[in-house]
Amino acid sequence: MPEKWFVYMQNQPIGIFDSGLGGLTAMSEIQRLLPDEDFVYFGDTARIPYGTRSRPVIEKYSMQDCKFLLSKGVKAILIACGTVSSNALDLLEGSFSLPIIGVIEGAAGRAAEIAEAGNGIVCVLGTEATIKSNSFVNAVNKINPHLKVISKSCPMFVPLVENGYTNKDNIAANAIADEYLSEIALQKPSAVILGCTHYPLLADVIGNYLPDSALIDSGREAALILKEKLSASGLLTGSGRGNTEYYTSDDITLFASLAKRFLGSDISMNTYKTDIENFS
Template structure:
């Protein structure tokens, strides 16, 4: 039995989709979540700034006695996973590899789409991994920079003409390309699964990258026992975080997020 907590971080609320999966898989685990809500989104930033922010996020989490950290942010996973793994003596789990593994098992046609932030798509991390593992795959990528701010403002529901219009604009090229598997390469995007699924159609499998990272984490270490607790920390607007957290976690929860001055780390 390992009573140490699991650390999870993201640029904002999106990483809560990974926490949701952790709660389902490992309700006995203690979780420390940090959402960098004061600097969201990361996906529009340059590589050096993203790396700086990621190091600060990890430094904050390492104040706690952790057995692993999940980078519930595809942008950081795509750009800084190797560096963070080298700099830390506990497992650092990203989203890119587990999402790619799932996509490779699900595609029937070999036509795989990837959507993500501008930084994630620009990094080429998904193409590099997938082509290394299976050079026969046809890959189609699309940056979706407006998705994160819309999700962070709760614009995620069917019938919302704004999000439906943006989904159509971004995803039409992937639909026209005939992808049968679509990696949601940002942990915010599972909140758009219904809208994206409606547009892409029932024959396209959607891969939740945050959930896949949680699935991988569940196989990596000895579980805790009993009932776990989750603590939430943010770098700005804890009240706003509390109000939207239930949407991401899809459960009634007393979040009580605490404010952190992340610039100190």
């Protein structure tokens, strides 16, 4: 790699994308770990949710998402979305030459570690498309085939989070969590992977039904792996700007106001719109 180009790349931003706002939980984590880096976040709010769609649609949308981030000159991409990580990681890695990190690897590693020290049972919670792909199950069993991995799709969790039903005592959220989790709780899994980046915001409610399990934030684990990989390949910047630009495929005001729920701060001044369907 020519030296000049390498220095140029070091100073380029890291790209992060999700179907919408869930990825902001991973974003916060990577910003905390790498405060000197610049970031470009894309939330595909015009086409959210991804988790109920078929694999070909998820593949098509995530190819466009990556092409958009590449147009912003990113040096690496964090797929802050369990559904895309589960259904399109191989396609994306095969299509682009920069480092691309999904949320499967890190969470599977952490879960295996905890379950090995515990009762050997891992549970995966995710969207329908994520659970159908068996991505987390395969990743955990690749590390240790003796671990028992159970999984459950929780299609109502994303709408609950997006509409702010995240309070520990919320009746609707608890009724739905009860339906999804009460049978699983009987097995007392040592580790529970929150396989969708929206789910950490529901951790209090989920914890009501799985009090004996360690909840693993898949976005947080991915952020740790991204830091390691960029550091190992010398791609971290020394310039110390720490800027973040946010892009949405739908309305800026709508995006910024919902993002406040995830980030606690107002990002409307740094939010821009892009027409994602142009990137094909």
